[in-house]
Amino acid sequence: MEKLQVLPNTSQNPGKFTLQGTNTYLVGSSPPYILIDTGEGRDAYTPLLEAALLSSIEKEQTQNSGSAACLISDIILTHRHQDHFGGLHDILKLLRKLHDHRGVETLHYIPPRIHKYLSPSATLPSSDAYESSFESVLSSLPASSYTPAPSGTPIHDLRDAQRFRLPHTPPTASEPSTLEVVHTPGHTPDSICLLLRRADAGVAGPHVLFSADTVLGQGTAIFEDLSAYISSLQRVLAARACASADADFSAIYPGHGPVVEDGPALIETYIKHRMDREAQIVRVLSGSPPPPKEGADSGDEPAWTIWNIVAVIYKDYPENLWLPAAHGVGLHLRKLEDDGRARCLGGEGVKQRWTFISES
Structure with missing residues (x-):
């Protein structure tokens, strides 16, 4: 029966933005597994992954079930942030070491494939620190440590709706268990989610x-x-909502934080929170802007600055929280601009000036 294995100790990189650390996931019931993300490359993480894989080797030997040519067939990177791909080098080195440790001389070592959704070039500035960091990690990988794409590059480009078939499907199942790629840009342009469709979901x-x-x-x-x-x-x-049970899911296994048992409810909460904030901004933006400060250009069209909007919406919050709030307000204004409901009149940072476009 297909069993989801979750590495419980994360990648040992707790912090303000990583919470208790970056979660990585082994998916499958026995080798070869699929590994989702690699952590950022902390020394304390590799022994945890090693222990999980050694346990699977012992189970394999005890059950006399035969040995796979690799412990991990595929590594899927969910996006371009370092805490999700920085452990690549250490993990590839570990997999070669564990293959040799198994002592199965008749099995030729097959290194894993590495997958990531291609960052759309239109979304990237000419010099992008995230992409540069990722390319630096890739260039450090020995060519023998991974199975290259048909183009010869280390990365196999992911496609939306692409499915990975998981081995060891239960004999009673009519379809194999799969992992399906769902392109979900927003956190980053190349962000993906993965839907595990269990063959034994019943x-x-x-x-x-x-x-x-x-x-x-x-x-x-x-x-x-x-x-x-x-x-x-x-x-x-x-x-x-519109598909059959084939697309249903309940639990969410996140990149940071604990498992969410009612994932759809949390997603609905996320959307509601953002739409409520957008409604607040629209109410402010559609009102009369404050008078321009002394010395301002008298020819300027009356407008709201980001800081003006923050001062209204967050008036009951300490002012030391206003600057980070201004970043979020700016992103909301860009969305309203995309929706044809707001227009930027110029300015930089919190002094950026905006006006509301009323519906005709």
């Missing part, structure tokens, strides 16, 4: 969504593009 429970950083186990997710982010959340819920 026995093991509903399907599972691996949400990476699109939905967190606690706190609020961070995003680069709010329009894309809301669309991604709505798409995940819509697919679940």
Whole structure:
């Protein structure tokens, strides 16, 4: 029976933005597994993954079930942030070491394939620190440590709706267990979720969504593009609502934080929170802006600055929270601009000036 294995100790990188650390997941009932994310490369993480894989080797030997040519066939990276791909080098080195440790001389070592959704070039500035960091890690990998893509590059580009078939499907199942790629831009342009469709869902429970950083186990997710982010959340819920049980899921296994048992309810909460904030901003933006400060250009069109909006919405909060709040307000304004409901009149940072576009 297909069993979901979750590495419980995360990648040992707790912090303000990583919460207790970055979660990585082994998926499958026995080798070869699929590994979702690699952590950021902390020394304390590799022994935890090693212990989990050694346990599977011992089970394999005890059950006399034969040996797979690799312990992990595929590594799926959910997006371009270092805490999700920085452990690649150490994990590839570990997998070669464990293969040799098994002592199965008749099995030729097959290194894993590495997968990531291609960052859309239109979304990237000419010099992007995230992409540069990722390329630096890739360039450090020995060519023999991974199975290259047909193009010869280390990365196999993911496609939306692409499915990975999981081995060891129960004999009673009519379809194999699969992991399906769901492109969910917003946190980053290349962010994905993965839907685990269990072949034995009737026995093991509903399907599972691996949400990476699109939905967190606690706190609020961070995003680069709010329009894309809301669309991604709505798409995940819509697919679940209009499809058959094949697309249903209950639990969410996030990139940070604990497992969320009622994932759809949390996604709905995320959307409601953002739409409520947007409604607040629209109410402010559609009102008369404050008079310009002394010395301002008298020819300027009356407008709200981001700081003006923050001062109204967050008036009951300490002012030391206003600056981070201003970043979120700015993202909401960009979404309203995309929706044709607001227009930027210029300015930089919190002094950026905005006006409301009323519906005709």
